[in-house]
Amino acid sequence: MCLGIPAQVVAVVDPELGLVKVDVSGVRRTVNTLLLEAQPPLGAWVLIHVGFAMSMIDEDEALRTRTFLESLGEPYDTELDELRSSRVQ
Amino acid sequence: MRHVSEYRTDDVAARLAERIAALVEPGRRYQLMEVCGGHTHTIYRHGIEDLLPAEVELVHGPGCPVCVIPMGRQDDAIAIAERNEVIFTTFGDMLRVPASHGSLLDAKARGADVRIVYSPLDALRIARENPDREVVFFAIGFETTAPSTAVTLLRARAERVANFAVFCNHVTIIPALRAILDSPDLRIDGFIGPGHVSTVIGLRPYRFIARDHRKPVVVSGFEPLDVLQSVYMLLRQINDGRCEVENQYARVVREEGNPQALRAIAETMRLRTTFEWRGLGFIAQSALGLRPELASWDAEERFALAALRVADPKACQCGEVLKGVIRPWECKVFGTACTPERPIGTCMVSSEGACAAYYNYGRLGRRRGRVAAAARAVP
Ligand code: SF4
Numbered sequence: 362m363c364l365g366i367p368a369q370v371v372a373v374v375d376p377e378l379g380l381v382k383v384d385v386s387g388v389r390r391t392v393n394t395l396l397l398e399a400q401p402p403l404g405a406w407v408l409i410h411v412g413f414a415m416s417m418i419d420e421d422e423a424l425r426t427r428t429f430l431e432s433l434g435e436p437y438d439t440e441l442d443e444l445r446s447s448r449v450q
Numbered sequence: 451m452r453h454v455s456e457y458r459t460d461d462v463a464a465r466l467a468e469r470i471a472a473l474v475e476p477g478r479r480y481q482l483m484e485v486c487g488g489h490t491h492t493i494y495r496h497g498i499e500d501l502l503p504a505e506v507e508l509v510h511g512p513g514c515p516v517c518v519i520p521m522g523r524q525d526d527a528i529a530i531a532e533r534n535e536v537i538f539t540t541f542g543d544m545l546r547v548p549a550s551h552g553s554l555l556d557a558k559a560r561g562a563d564v565r566i567v568y569s570p571l572d573a574l575r576i577a578r579e580n581p582d583r584e585v586v587f588f589a590i591g592f593e594t595t596a597p598s599t600a601v602t603l604l605r606a607r608a609e610r611v612a613n614f615a616v617f618c619n620h621v622t623i624i625p626a627l628r629a630i631l632d633s634p635d636l637r638i639d640g641f642i643g644p645g646h647v648s649t650v651i652g653l654r655p656y657r658f659i660a661r662d663h664r665k666p667v668v669v670s671g672f673e674p675l676d677v678l679q680s681v682y683m684l685l686r687q688i689n690d691g692r693c694e695v696e697n698q699y700a701r702v703v704r705e706e707g708n709p710q711a712l713r714a715i716a717e718t719m720r721l722r723t724t725f726e727w728r729g730l731g732f733i734a735q736s737a738l739g740l741r742p743e744l745a746s747w748d749a750e751e752r753f754a755l756a757a758l759r760v761a762d763p764k765a766c767q768c769g770e771v772l773k774g775v776i777r778p779w780e781c782k783v784f785g786t787a788c789t790p791e792r793p794i795g796t797c798m799v800s801s802e803g804a805c806a807a808y809y810n811y812g813r814l815g816r817r818r819g820r821v822a823a824a825a826r827a828v829p
C-alpha cells in the first residue's frame with residue numbers, strides 16, 4: 362500500500378478543489394493535488410498515493426518507475442484494481 | 451517477456467555487487483536495516499541478498515504500516531465496523547489482519563458493512579452518498595499517508611459532512627527508529643532510509659541517528675539498483691568512518707520534504723503521548739491523533755471504544771521480526787500455522803510484511819536449497 366505510482370496529468374477537473382484527471386497505465390481517475398506546491402500542468406508526471414499526488418517527477422523517472430512496478434506483477438495489479446474502483450470527487 | 455532494459459539492469463546490478471564485495475573489509479560484518487516494507491519487498495522479490503557478500507546482512511525494520519497495528523486497535527476497528535449504523539471503510543490490506551475474534555473480513559461475513567476504498571476521499575464520498583449512515587475511515591500509515599487523511603478531514607470540515615469520522619492510527623517513523631536504536635537486542639551498522647516517507651518529512655529528522663548514534667543513513671529508492679546503490683553508499687560511509695545522512699533517492703526526495711503535507715498534518719493532528727506498536731510495545735510520541743478542534747470527526751470521540759491492550763497470540767513472533775531480531779523463517783509458525791491465507795501475525799498479511807514477502811517469493815525453498823547444497827559440499 363505504500364507504493365508511489367507514476368501518473369500523467371491528462372485533464373483539469375476542479376482547480377479550486379485541486380482535482381485533476383490522471384492516466385496510470387491506461388487507467389484514468391481523478392486525484393487530488395493539494396499536497397503539491399502548485400497544480401501540475403497538463404502532461405506533467407506525478408507520484409500518486411491513495412488518491413493524492415505526492416510529488417512531481419520527470420518523465421524519465423516516471424517511465425522507469427512504471428517499468429519497475431509492472432515487473433512486480435501482483436502488487437501493482439492490485440493497486441490498479443483499487444484505483445479503478447476509485448471515484449474521488 | 452523480459453525487456454532489454456531488464457538485462458541491462460542485471461548487468462549494472464552485477465557490477466554494483468562486485469563493487470560492494472570489493473568494499474568488504476576482512477573480518478568485518480555489516481548489518482544494515484532496511485526500514486521500509488517497500489524495500490523488504492524489493493529485496494525478496496529480486497533476490498538482492500543473493501547478490502550481496504555473506505558479510506553484508508540486511509535486517510528488516512518496522513516500516514510496514516499494516517504490520518505495526520496492535521491487536522487492541524484492530525479489535526476496536528472491528529467493534530466500530532459491527533455497529534448497525536456504520537459503513538466501515540478501509541484499505542484492502544487491513545481486511546485480513548487478525549484480531550482477538552477474527553478479522554474485518556470475518557466481521558464482514560457476519561454482516562458488518564465493510565468496504566474497501568482506494569483513498570480516504572472515496573470514504574468521504576461514500577459519506578456524502580449515505581447521509582443516514584455513519585461512515586468511518588480506518589486511517590493507517592506512516593507520514594506518507596497521514597497527509598491524505600489530513601486533507602480529507604479539512605474537506606469534511608469545510609463541507610460539514612457530519613456523518614463522516616476517522617479512526618486515526620497514523621504512526622511516525624522516527625520514534626520507532628529511536629526505540630530500535632535504544633534496544634539492547636540489536637546491533638545495526640547503518641540504515642537504508644524509507645523513500646516515500648522521506649518525500650514528506652525530508653532528511654533533517656534522521657540527523658540524530660548520524661549525530662547521536664554515530665550510524666550512517668542512506669535514504670533510498672525502491673528499485674533493485676537503488677537498494678544496491680544504497681548498500682554501496684552505506685559501506686563506503688562505514689569504511690570511511692563517516693556518519694552522514696545521504697540521499698540516494700534525490701530524484702524524488704527533497705532535503706526539506708513536502709511543506710504542504712507537513713502543514714496539513716499539523717493542522718489536523720497532534721502527537722499522542724504514547725501509542726502501542728505491534729511487537730514493539732508502547733513508544734512515546736510515536737503516533738498521531740486528531741486535534742481537539744476536529745473532535746466531531748474523530749471516531750474515538752464518537753464511539754465508546756474498549757481501547758484495551760490485547761496481548762499478541764503466544765505463537766506470534768512479529769515483534770522480533772519487526773525489530774530485526776529474528777528473520778521471518780526463524781519464527782516457529784512461519785509457513786506452517788501462519789501463512790498469507792491464514793495469518794497469525796500481521797507481518798504475513800501485507801505484501802510489504804517481511805514474512806509475506808519471504809513466503810511469496812519462495813525464498814524459504816531457495817535458502818534451504820542453498821544450505822542443503824552447502825551441506826552436501828562438505829566432504
Ligand atoms: S510467521 Fe506469522 S506469527 Fe511468525 S513472525 Fe511472521 S507473521 Fe508473525
